[in-house]
Amino acid sequence: MSEAAFPLVGTLLIFGILLPAASVASKGILWMLARLDGRGLHRFGGLRYALLVLPTAIPLAWVVSASIHQAETGASSEVCAVAHGPSEYCAEAALLALGLVLIVALAALPRIVREQLALRPSASADASSARARVLAIIDAGDSTLQRLVRAVVIKDDASEPIATFGVLSPRVVLSTGFVQKLDDGALRAALAHEAEHVRGRDPLRYFIAWWALAANPVGRWLLRAELARWILAREAHCDRDAVVSGAGPSALAHALLIAARFGLPVPQAAALGATSTEILRLRVDLLMAYAERRPTHCCREPALRLTALAILVAAVLPHQENAASALDALHTAAERAVAIFHED
Amino acid sequence: MAFRLREGQSGIRTRLHDLEADVMDVVWSRNLDHFAVGDVLRVLERRRDIAYTTVMTTLGRLHEKGILGRQKDGKRYVYSPRLTREEFMQDTAREVLEGLEKVSSPHAIALLAERVSSAGSDELEKLEAAIQKRREELDE
Numbered sequence: 001m002s003e004a005a006f007p008l009v010g011t012l013l014i015f016g017i018l019l020p021a022a023s024v025a026s027k028g029i030l031w032m033l034a035r036l037d038g039r040g041l042h043r044f045g046g047l048r049y050a051l052l053v054l055p056t057a058i059p060l061a062w063v064v065s066a067s068i069h070q071a072e073t074g075a076s077s078e079v080c081a082v083a084h085g086p087s088e089y090c091a092e093a094a095l096l097a098l099g100l101v102l103i104v105a106l107a108a109l110p111r112i113v114r115e116q117l118a119l120r121p122s123a124s125a126d127a128s129s130a131r132a133r134v135l136a137i138i139d140a141g142d143s144t145l146q147r148l149v150r151a152v153v154i155k156d157d158a159s160e161p162i163a164t165f166g167v168l169s170p171r172v173v174l175s176t177g178f179v180q181k182l183d184d185g186a187l188r189a190a191l192a193h194e195a196e197h198v199r200g201r202d203p204l205r206y207f208i209a210w211w212a213l214a215a216n217p218v219g220r221w222l223l224r225a226e227l228a229r230w231i232l233a234r235e236a237h238c239d240r241d242a243v244v245s246g247a248g249p250s251a252l253a254h255a256l257l258i259a260a261r262f263g264l265p266v267p268q269a270a271a272l273g274a275t276s277t278e279i280l281r282l283r284v285d286l287l288m289a290y291a292e293r294r295p296t297h298c299c300r301e302p303a304l305r306l307t308a309l310a311i312l313v314a315a316v317l318p319h320q321e322n323a324a325s326a327l328d329a330l331h332t333a334a335e336r337a338v339a340i341f342h343e344d
Numbered sequence: 345m346a347f348r349l350r351e352g353q354s355g356i357r358t359r360l361h362d363l364e365a366d367v368m369d370v371v372w373s374r375n376l377d378h379f380a381v382g383d384v385l386r387v388l389e390r391r392r393d394i395a396y397t398t399v400m401t402t403l404g405r406l407h408e409k410g411i412l413g414r415q416k417d418g419k420r421y422v423y424s425p426r427l428t429r430e431e432f433m434q435d436t437a438r439e440v441l442e443g444l445e446k447v448s449s450p451h452a453i454a455l456l457a458e459r460v461s462s463a464g465s466d467e468l469e470k471l472e473a474a475i476q477k478r479r480e481e482l483d484e
Contacts, residue, residue, distance in 0.1 A: 250478040260457040282437045289429040
């Protein structure tokens with residue numbers, strides 16, 4: 001049997017059965033969580049995030065790690081021996097690991113490159129004057145805003161009025177036109193909102209979540225709405241933290257509206273519309289509630305740390321004695337599937 | 345607490361009827377921690393004609409909905425809010441998000457706000473005017 005059989009069929013089994021099954025389980029837990037968790041918008045944010053990412057990340061981390069573990073001994077595994085004989089070294093597990101790592105890297109690379117390109121500042125006079133104004137506001141701000149001193153990029157042709165980019169090193173990218181449209185209070189509030197994204201390393205969080213669904217088509221279909229809800233709750237959380245750090249609630253609401261209407265009409269108008277208007281109104285309503293009674297810090301859940309810990313455990317487990325037997329089961333299943341195909 | 349969400353409404357009116365919303369607005373904006381029917385009636389009377397029994401019935405309904413707690417104090421009830429306006433709005437936001445049948449594709453970048461279509465422009469202009477007014481009141 002060809003050495004490519006297991007890497008190919010194994011990959012199909014992983015993406016066709018293992019990841020979808022994990023996504024179904026995750027969807028079920030999220031559904032139960034929504035019914036158990038009767039209060040608030042921000043509760044269990046870290047757990048919800050982990051449940052979006054882990055159905056893809058845990059099986060892949062585990063399979064890649066188990067494959068490396070099996071290949072690093074240099075000996076043929078028992079399952080390999082069935083097809084190749086005991087003396088012949090088989091590279092099937094190593095090829096599977098290599099294939100999975102390539103798929104993961106190829107899914108992620110274009111986005112990382114695109115993000116890096118988005119971080120190039122403009123050198124026009126308008127951009128320089130906008131930058132000077134933004135830096136003056138940051139200088140006059142508290143420690144929350146100060147973390148943006150080296151993290152601000154002004155672009156004349158930014159794709160969004162204001163957003164935080166940068167998987168490895170977060171940067172706030174502002175459009176020159178957006179800066180010109182806002183008064184100091186609204187600009188300060190918008191920067192405070194983005195400062196929370198920078199503190200929470202949100203570009204990395206969003207990127208991992210996006211990758212997890214990009215690499216898992218069934219999971220994407222099942223969990224896309226959950227991810228959208230998580231992102232909206234996260235945005236509302238950043239609004240709240242901006243107010244906690246001193247931003248004016250109605251100034252931030254004003255900035256939200258300017259950002260939402262920036263450059264209207266937008267080409268994808270039909271795709272957005274009512275839903276985004278409703279959500280925008282909700283965020284404004286929440287901000288108006290903060291105007292009445294200032295909120296306090298809450299709910300900083302370690303979403304990234306929780307997810308990283310689970311992935312680490314999944315990657316370390318196969319290196320324990322006899323813990324790679326599940327990989328052998330996968331290997332056997334793949335070999336049987338190929339054998340059935342051959343018999344036909 | 346299960347509420348029927350009211351379409352086309354914003355703020356606390358998304359989940360409360362107009363009179364209930366007016367009552368809760370009085371309770372939250374005046375930070376009334378313990379109050380009787382008369383305390384709310386005195387404020388509402390300045391804005392419109394309203395009967396004692398109407399306010400009493402509305403407070404009873406808000407108690408049944410779990411938004412107000414109450415204790416007997418002689419012949420009358422003393423009410424207290426079980427939720428702050430923020431907690432109530434957060435619950436509302438959660439319910440609205442859970443109930444959205446069509447959530448748009450998640451943006452994979454951290455945006456301040458998702459841009460809306462020109463279709464909602466009129467509504468947003470009204471919202472912007474209200475925010476501007478509030479900013480002037482708060483001097484932000």
